[in-house]
Amino acid sequence: MKHSKKIAIFFSFIPGAGHMYLGLTKHGIQLMMLFFLTFGISVSTEIELIAAFLPIIWFYSVFDVRSKASGEEPLIDSDLKIFSSIGYENNFTKTNTAYKYLGYGFIFLGIAALVNNIIFPIVGQYVDYQFIRFTRSAFTSLFFIVIGFVLLRSKNRAILEKGDENSWGEDE
Structure with a gap:
């Protein structure tokens, strides 16, 4: 299925949503979970230092969707690198x-x-x-x-x- 690059980039402004639009559901859910968990921890602990990771996650999401939407190779729904040690094989x-x-x-x-x-x-x-x-x-x-x-x-x-x-x- 051919996805619109503009729509994918529009959805990517919510971390993980652009990946889900491209059919990378696992990748999108992990990005969304990482972003909102970081935000929640930052707000609940009132430690501003943790909030510094939010723009990093956001920019990663936008640029990753942009590169995947404009690429011609087939998309593979895999884990994010930080979740790679948490596999289904326990x-x-x-x-x-x-x-x-x-x-x-x-x-x-x-x-x-x-x-x-x-x-x-x-x-x-x-x-x-x-x-x-x-x-x-x-x-x-x-x-x-x-x-x-x-x-x-x-x-x-x-x-x-x-x-x-x-x-x-x-x-x-």
Whole structure:
């Protein structure tokens, strides 16, 4: 079935809807779920940092629909890359890495929500607002620095231990 590129791009402004129009239902539902789950977590925890991922997901949806609608090859409804470890063959329970990352994510969200919604308001009664703003900025910056070091360390360890051909630093 030939799909209209203009209609597909129109629907793509709602993440996942353009994919569903093209017949990629699984891909569309996963994108929609990812976008609205990220939005819901951002609003419910009142952590603005999480909302920074919303434009990324939105732009991915628009540009992916645009490229798929203008392509001539047949469309294959597959999982998004971040959902690839959650297969129908129960891969999610076979590899504990998915559970580990999900657990780390929930721990981070819980700690961030606790600090943002309970600790900062209590401390705000006794400390100047500028100090709280400085502390929030320092906490966010340190978080990104630590995540960067962890990613670099795990990348190098994966290259040295496994010699995996899919690892990032192979061509370096």
